[in-house]
Amino acid sequence: xxxxxxxxxxxxxxxxxxxxxxxxxxxxxxxxxxxxxxxxxxxxxxxxxxxxxxxxxxxxxxxxxxxxxxxxxxxxxxxxxxxxxxxxxxxxxxxxxxxxxxxxxxxxxxxxxxxxxxxxxxxxxxxxxxxxxxxxxxxxxxxxxxxxxxxxxxxxxxxxxxxxxxxxxxxxxxxxxxxxxxxxxxxxxxxxxxxxxxxxxxxxxxxxxxxxxxxxxxxxxxxxxxxxxxxxxxxxxxxxxxxxxxxxxxxxxxxxxxxxxxxxxxxxxxxxxxxxxxxxxxxxxxxxxxxxxxxxxxxxxxxxxxxxxxxxxxxxxxxxxxxxxxxxxxxxxxxxxxxxxxxxxxxxxxxxxxxxxxxxxxxxxxxxxxxxxxxxxxxxxxxxxxxxxxxxxxxxxxxxxxxxxxxxxxxxxxxxxxxxxxxxxxxxxxxxxxxxxxxxxxxxxxxxxxxxxxxxxxxxxxxxxxxxxx
Ligand SMILES: Cc1ncc(COP(=O)(O)O)c(C=O)c1O
Numbered sequence: 001x002x003x004x005x006x007x008x009x010x011x012x013x014x015x016x017x018x019x020x021x022x023x024x025x026x027x028x029x030x031x032x033x034x035x036x037x038x039x040x041x042x043x044x045x046x047x048x049x050x051x052x053x054x055x056x057x058x059x060x061x062x063x064x065x066x067x068x069x070x071x072x073x074x075x076x077x078x079x080x081x082x083x084x085x086x087x088x089x090x091x092x093x094x095x096x097x098x099x100x101x102x103x104x105x106x107x108x109x110x111x112x113x114x115x116x117x118x119x120x121x122x123x124x125x126x127x128x129x130x131x132x133x134x135x136x137x138x139x140x141x142x143x144x145x146x147x148x149x150x151x152x153x154x155x156x157x158x159x160x161x162x163x164x165x166x167x168x169x170x171x172x173x174x175x176x177x178x179x180x181x182x183x184x185x186x187x188x189x190x191x192x193x194x195x196x197x198x199x200x201x202x203x204x205x206x207x208x209x210x211x212x213x214x215x216x217x218x219x220x221x222x223x224x225x226x227x228x229x230x231x232x233x234x235x236x237x238x239x240x241x242x243x244x245x246x247x248x249x250x251x252x253x254x255x256x257x258x259x260x261x262x263x264x265x266x267x268x269x270x271x272x273x274x275x276x277x278x279x280x281x282x283x284x285x286x287x288x289x290x291x292x293x294x295x296x297x298x299x300x301x302x303x304x305x306x307x308x309x310x311x312x313x314x315x316x317x318x319x320x321x322x323x324x325x326x327x328x329x330x331x332x333x334x335x336x337x338x339x340x341x342x343x344x345x346x347x348x349x350x351x352x353x354x355x356x357x358x359x360x361x362x363x364x365x366x367x368x369x370x371x372x373x374x375x376x377x378x379x380x381x382x383x384x385x386x387x388x389x390x391x392x393x394x395x396x397x398x399x400x401x402x403x404x405x406x407x408x409x410x411x412x413x414x415x416x417x418x419x420x421x422x423x424x425x426x427x428x429x430x431x432x433x434x435x436x437x438x439x440x441x442x443x444x445x446x447x448x449x450x451x452x453x454x455x456x457x458x459x460x461x462x463x464x465x466x467x468x469x470x
Pocket of ligand 1: 071130131132133134136170172215217218219250252253280291292
């Protein structure tokens with residue numbers, strides 16, 4: 001903190017005020033031969049030169065195909081790429097200039113409302129966002145405002161709102177509570193309750209509870225939380241206490257899996273207590289990053305006083321968003337994917353990822369060292385831990401490091417409260433992780449386990465770090 005060259009929040013080492021050298025092959029007469037890394041250059045350079053520098057730097061990023069850590073889409077087909085290039089200039093907020101993009105946004109969330117069984121899809125309201133994080137914030141804010149209105153109407157104070165959720169929520173919910181002064185009430189997961197399942201909910205819910213978050217596809221493991229069971233626990237609380245606590249379903253991943261793979265599973269607006277649902281278009285919606293969606297059960301579930309109006313075709317269009325300007329292209333890409341795949345196509349793509357996940361989990365579960373935490377039968381994501389074995393010279397962090405040397409990103413990390421002493425490793429199977437690639441991965445994994453087993457001494461224990469797993 002006292003080192004002025006280090007930014008306390010981001011740990012950027014500013015003592016390295018170095019320069020990016022331009023390869024002599026590309027250096028042009030009268031142009032700079034290097035750029036400062038952290039200072040705006042004093043003069044111009046040719047587009048070719050600037051392109052080459054950025055291109056060469058970005059090339060050093062990892063290979064997205066081998067990234068088994070992220071949920072986010074990294075591939076779209078040539079027609080999508082064409083659309084993307086054609087629409088990269090569109091600003092989502094400018095409904096007046098881009099009325100078609102605005103209309104397509106509405107078509108998309110109405111399709112989602114229908115897919116998620118809104119009782120009256122024509123009477124719902126929704127929006128695109130930059131991702132699920134923003135979508136969750138909007139869902140949470142609507143719950144908060146709804147609770148505030150009810151409390152004020154009853155002449156009761158509104159200064160101590162809380163929200164109830166699993167200790168395994170994604171960090172966006174911690175942010176939501178932090179940014180909007182809401183007390184987060186975490187229900188710890190355990191070996192017996194691997195997800196929030198409604199048990200002991202009454203110990204957490206009270207008159208200041210703005211809502212309960214249920215997750216369809218817990219980030220740590222990919223497991224579904226049983227929304228119906230959570231709703232039943234809240235029904236029981238309402239019967240006893242009169243408190244009517246709504247649910248927001250964080251279906252960042254599961255919202256685009258469950259309707260296709262587990263169509264009979266009731267987790268969505270079929271459950272009356274579900275007020276709003278979000279998903280990430282850029283996860284299993286199969287679109288490039290940044291796109292999220294949030295839909296409310298009905299227009300009544302989004303308090304009117306959260307809505308702003310922007311001009312649209314000489315009139316006004318309601319908007320509810322944290323950002324003002326943001327890209328419109330991803331919305332068009334989502335619409336493209338909806339038209340391109342339809343129900344059947346989505347079913348086939350997601351079923352394929354599911355098959356690969358089940359195959360990989362069965363193979364990893366059959367290895368001597370590993371015990372599955374779950375098998376990828378909810379969303380195509382699964383985690384495993386090490387079985388106890390005396391004198392093992394390595395742990396999952398070491399295995400993660402070894403796999404990285406072969407290009408595979410497979411994070412190891414501790415579970416959240418109350419399971420922080422459990423370390424797991426996780427694979428996210430996305431479209432593009434084929435059976436072939438899965439075989440290649442298993443080969444790498446077996447080879448690296450054999451390498452670690454053959455070490456003459458244990459791996460050093462310092463500097464072990466959790467991989468990116470959000
Ligand atoms: C359950 C859950 N909620 C929210 C998010 C945040 O999503 P986004 O990255 O789209 O903001 C994630 C991301 O992994 C997630 O898994």
